Amino acid sequence: MLIEEIINGILPLPPLARQRLEACVTEVAYAKGHILLQANKVERAMYFIKKGIVRAYSEYGDNEITFWFGKEGDPVLSMKSYVAKDRGYEDIELLEDCALYEIQTSQLEQLFGEDIHIANWGRRLAEKELMKTEERFISRQCRTATERYKELIQESPHLLQRVQLGHIASYLGITQVSLSRIRAEIR
């Protein structure tokens, strides 16, 4: 996926603003298993996924809890680092070899202060992420695990092909055993 598409997908920018933003972007690539962002660290870069799939998870007691998957075009950042300049909750692990667009948040912040189009682009980015988080929150609050699994199949069928079920289970907020049960019932 091209950075231009990703940027304009958030908020279409006039050519000059887009050039300024794109000038901050560098391409990087890491192998499957690489930890892109670390929990308990103030991260100074954010990414967009050009190619590949990643997950965000937290260690909690013995087991890790996956709470987000990112795919092509998605932004990857520690919100806690990005917004509050504080240590993040999550590790972000590459589930496939990935190509990424990298931006230093310090550069981005400078542009936010200089270019009103980019400031509104950044606003839009946060707003869209907020919508997604809210939707998942409400889905979690209102629907049963079975409904959430069916919803996931509907909306992200590709994910099931690319991610192992243990991660999916913890993403849905249930154990792998529960997910197995649900899958058996549906069949």
Next chain:
Amino acid sequence: MLIEEIINGILPLPPLARQRLEACVTEVAYAKGHILLQANKVERAMYFIKKGIVRAYSEYGDNEITFWFGKEGDPVLSMKSYVAKDRGYEDIELLEDCALYEIQTSQLEQLFGEDIHIANWGRRLAEKELMKTEERFISRQCRTATERYKELIQESPHLLQRVQLGHIASYLGITQVSLSRIRAEIR
């Protein structure tokens, strides 16, 4: 709470920008029980709470599910309406007589296009809301109902004085009966 404090609490604005923003604000007051924002409607206003307490809830099947409380200083808006110009999920009900600051989102959007400080203020608003939603999401994912209840007592002890337990229970994602059990165990 003064609108000036609320605005500067999100992002301190230079005097001119703050004046422009405050010029959009009107004060309104409604009685306990009033529905400020309606589910399944594209809402065109947002609010900040000057005085009082509100809740956001969705009807789901027979029962309603409360998923947010707002108190003095908090923004009140349907994210779906504000961000996507789409019908919101939630009703927002006043749990006490409230004094509110009202802003038409159309006016706000115009300012976002005209004033870079206000654009960055809007970015900050979305970012902070995102952080809050994310924290609650993670708390929900990682902690038991009992832990979440204790967390709530710690962080918002006032809420328990002002809101009935049925709403608190559904906010915590459990039934009122479960919450009663938890309260009995803790004592």
Next chain:
DNA sequence: GGTAAAATTTTACAAATGATAAAAATTATC
């Protein structure tokens, strides 16, 4: 292709939560 490792499913049992109904306590109203 065979072996080891990892992932997934299945099973049995335990713990947590939900549903329902009824009792107790609190709050609102006249």
Next chain:
DNA sequence: GATAATTTTTATCATTTGTAAAATTTTACC
């Protein structure tokens, strides 16, 4: 302040989900 209405607690039983361990399937690697 008495009565009704609402809210909260308690009790019982059913259902869901979790834990642990074993069985099966899939994947990775030599």
